[in-house]
């Protein structure tokens with residue numbers, strides 16, 4: 252048990268191309284729901300979930316950003332004050348994986364974290380339930396090693412490995428408080 256007192260709220264941001272499943276992953280984690288219907292996120296949305304992380308009660312404020320707003324100035328204020336950033340791609344789309352480098356850079360420029368070299372990024376490969384995979388776990392891991400991020404993959408649809416990345420995001424985020 253550590254010395255932290257009082258409730259802690261952590262801001263976790265999900266970014267990545269449109270359609271990779273950011274809203275779906277967040278909804279599966281917070282509301283235990285999934286839909287095949289695609290509804291583009293307009294602006295941003297956040298959901299809260301209170302969890303216990305290594306003895307601390309922590310409220311996660313999970314921000315789901317619209318993938319189509321890439322590189323627009325609207326992103327700027329949203330990224331500020333984040334404790335952890337989840338870079339989401341679709342394992343059946345190489346383009347969505349390649350785009351993460353830009354998403355990450357944009358986050359660092361606009362979010363202005365205090366210590367950019369130590370800021371926690373979690374990379375999340377979604378849609379592992381699909382067979383037409385274009386990005387191997389190995390190549391994703393390799394890139395994560397290069398940038399010092401942690402890698403998880405799973406499926407919002409099949410509820411595979413949904414808890415772990417958020418659990419880890421919370422742990423890493425807590426280290427920023």
Ligand code: GTP
Nearest residue numbers: 269270271272273274275287289292318378407408
């Ligand atoms: P934007 O709001 O445009 O940024 O998209 P998003 O990244 O939030 O994607 P969203 O969660 O809306 O999902 C896009 C589509 O992918 C929807 O039709 C989902 O049903 C589908 N989808 C999401 N996760 C999965 C998954 O794990 N497996 C499969 N097969 N489909 C998924």
